[in-house]
Amino acid sequence: MRKYQVTGLSCAIAPLVVGMGALAPAASARSGSEQVVSPGQSIQKAVDAAAPGATIVLTRGTYRGSVTITKPLTLRGAEGQTVIVPGEDEEERSACAEAGNGICVTGTDAQPVTGVRVRSLTVEGFKKNGVLATRTDQLEVHRVTARDNGQWGIAQDRSTRASFRHNTASGNGDAGLYTANVFEADAESETLDTRGTVISGNRLTGNRIGMTTRRLRNLTVEHNAVTGNCAGVFVVLPRTVGDLTVRRNAVYENNTSCPATARLPHLQGIGIVLVGTKEVLVAQNAVHDNVGDSPYSGGIVVFGSMDGIPNDRNVVRDNLVLGNHPADLATRDDKGKDNKFIDNICQTSEPAGAC
Template sequence: MKKCHIAYLACTAALIGTGLGAAPPVAAHRIHVVHPGESIQKAVDAARPGDTVLLTYGTYRESVDVSTPGLTLRGVGRGTVLEPEAGASAVGTASGTGSDAAKTGGTGKAGKTGTAGKAATSCAASGNGICVVGTKDHHVDGVTVASLTVSGFAKTGLYATQADGLTVRRVTAVKNGVWGIATEHSVHGVFRNNTARDNGDAGLFLANTVKEELGATDTEGTVVEHNRLEGNRIGVTVRRLRNLTLAGNHLTGNCAGVFVVGDENKPKAGFVTVRDNRIERNNKSCPKTARLDALQGSGIVLTGAEDSLVTHNVIKDNVGKSPLSGGIVLFKSFVGTTSERNRISDNLLRGNSPDLVNTDTGKGNTFEGNSCRTSKPAGLC
């Protein structure tokens, strides 16, 4: 019998009986193994939908563009490290949240699916680490990135746009110039068990778009859970999105833990659930930017959002002197848009300065069942 090539996950077609009624051959998914010093991009370009590109232990000095649907790009743990190639521009710093960062997160057009030789203006060539890039007409579906580290890129460690069903798990994004992990124009995402630490802006940044003024878009159930966000400007930013859940994350040592951000565009940001997170000591100090006041000591901030639920979080010892300081802060957006019909309930807050803050004049916001001691104005606890 002909031997099955080691690159194949399954050899069913070769091993199946040849008698009458045998099932027709099915194309097997392949594993493309890459070692340090070899080209990840070459393996990605050679892969077909459903294949896995497996990166062994070691350091790879390379950026990668992924546009093949169903591809899995996987390392063997934190010891699989992607860093900028020698001579790449130095790590930058973020100038703020939102449109300021758009200057640094831009991408070019993706090449044809599964093809090599992408233009020099591609996402990866622009200072990002791993890029999952579809188009407006053709989302890249079902990509998984797992079990590796992206570190030291001038812009973003892992960036995705026009992605449907992207899964990012056990990825460590460290000391990237703007965002650790970021997405735009994407739906059905799953971000689980990742670590984002010491990135210039948000550890995890999820947005409709940063390049133009548009209303919030529906993520169709994106989930962000069991991640650790530490030492960033903001742990998690949810910007101009709807229908998304943040659950079971640990956020500490950032200037601010969670931002849910909307503005004057329609539809508003909202229908975001923030639950069962542990948010403590986000007391790093970050200076004022063109779009955002100085940050320090913010646990969860909702600004310009509607119909969101903040519940069953443990929020402790977030202390600062920013207008946005406090355990849970409801704040009118910087363009004057109010937050409406948000429910803040059943959270445990201790040692924040203060625990609850509501400086928003929007209607229908409720604070109920929270265990807390201080609020602004008084009476919210």
């Protein structure tokens, strides 16, 4: 075992200063491609009227109602002072609102919506999801807080080249941040090449699962803080050879207990879990003090899928994995081949000998 030093994970976010001036009584154009919206006005009407590439600026305050974006534009709030919550008696309820979602970014198979940016706002209290994106390219979700939503905080499927950076997801009913090939969990479609999606610098706390990535490749998960959930990070079924890297994350004290569902047993004390994965790299993470009695409990766990799909040729190396129970490193219910545990700092493993 070689000497190893783990540097601290910094998730500090520099405040964004947005000078709005006095609140205008009606939405007004500024600098030709920028439109200012104030509480009481309709974000959706501003989005519908905006030209592609425009910026919708939301001043501080609370906005009621869902928003659907189907063209390239920027939706920007005043950091933590702009809050979007469910609306009451909306004049024309959209499909996004009917489904119980906050912000929907929606393209088509033939024409994915490209270049949408959602920044510096809070999406709170929706029945289903805070931010839901499907069929997008180059989506950016930065400095968004998604809290207390019924299912996912921030979620995306069928999409490429996305950037999820410096967001906070807390108190959501399932995953704080969920990315997948397709949302339908039973769909046996092929692994999707995300073409370089990055999930970085996010803080995920108080959710059922901090983060889930399902059937994706060419994806990087790095520098995230994942704590206080029932489970930290699930990486599920990327089966096509390609880059999927989980590195330099802090995953600790995910010890809340959540009951079983139709698809999963009860969850508690879970750090990072690989389920039916192939050639995933898990490196230089600090995974500590995840303690529970779920089948998935432990620090870094390699677990066979419910369908019997094994984990093959994954590499777990250079991680600090301590204080986890029942084990720091574990392989369970898996018949995979050539999974490697290299130069990790740990004390306990299942089976013995991986530390």
